Amino acid sequence: DAGITQSPRYKITETGRQVTLMCHQTWSHSYMFWYRQDLGHGLRLIYYSAAADITDKGEVPDGYVVSRSKTENFPLTLESATRSQTSVYFCASRGQSNQPQHFGDGTRLSIL
Amino acid sequence: QKEVEQNSGPLSVPEGAIASLNCTYSDRGSQSFFWYRQYSGKSPELIMFIYSNGDKEDGRFTAQLNKASQYVSLLIRDSQPSDSATYLCAVKRDGEYGNKLVFGAGTILRVKS
Numbered sequence: 767d768a769g770i771t772q773s774p775r776y777k778i779t780e781t782g783r784q785v786t787l788m789c790h791q792t793w794s795h796s797y798m799f800w801y802r803q804d805l806g807h808g809l810r811l812i813y814y815s816a817a818a819d820i821t822d823k824g825e826v827p828d829g830y831v832v833s834r835s836k837t838e839n840f841p842l843t844l845e846s847a848t849r850s851q852t853s854v855y856f857c858a859s860r861g862q863s864n865q866p867q868h869f870g871d872g873t874r875l876s877i878l
Numbered sequence: 879q880k881e882v883e884q885n886s887g888p889l890s891v892p893e894g895a896i897a898s899l900n901c902t903y904s905d906r907g908s909q910s911f912f913w914y915r916q917y918s919g920k921s922p923e924l925i926m927f928i929y930s931n932g933d934k935e936d937g938r939f940t941a942q943l944n945k946a947s948q949y950v951s952l953l954i955r956d957s958q959p960s961d962s963a964t965y966l967c968a969v970k971r972d973g974e975y976g977n978k979l980v981f982g983a984g985t986i987l988r989v990k991s
Contacts, residue, residue, distance in 0.1 A: 796976075797976060799978065799979075801981075806886070806983060807983060808884075808966060808981045808982055808983035808984050809922070809966065809968075809981040810981075811978060811979075811980075814973065814975075814976075814978055815975075816975035816976045817975075820975055822973055822974050822975050824978065825980075856921055856922070863976070863977060864910070866912060866924045866927055867924070867979060868924070869921040869922050869923070870921060871920070871921050872920075872921050
């Protein structure tokens, strides 16, 4: 089915571990985004991508790495997880300039 | 000052009433505004978006822009219990490789039957 899919939906890991969150979209959208959502902060942009191999930092990029080798995939990696990165992570995508963003179902990440 | 601010609520309204949600923004040059609804444990879904050239109505929802005071409102007429959710306001912002959204923290709406 067309849409945007995140995996895993839930993840528990330990501090210092590397963890990768996956995002896949089937709309051929140019733009993809990663947000984290924490109580009292709303959605904060971590990184975004305008096309394959074009990425840029958002509001809270520290501790995260992204890549985009294919248009449909936009993985987010926490290279050495910290407790402060416990959050709900949302991936989103959109087409060109004035089109709205559509969100995936989210990944709930807990770091112990 | 945050770029986009919303009252966290909760805003409680009786069923059938009009719910009025507000969002203020700091950049006077902002031209595109979005309202998302987020049910508990779910992802945000787009309700409406408006541009700086005017208000917009879609069914029970109306989005209004007050450029002079730099706020955007979402009115929900005939509120239903199913409207109970968190409403996120977002403003479009230019980035180096295209535009992106800056979100407020959201307002919790509770519609009581």
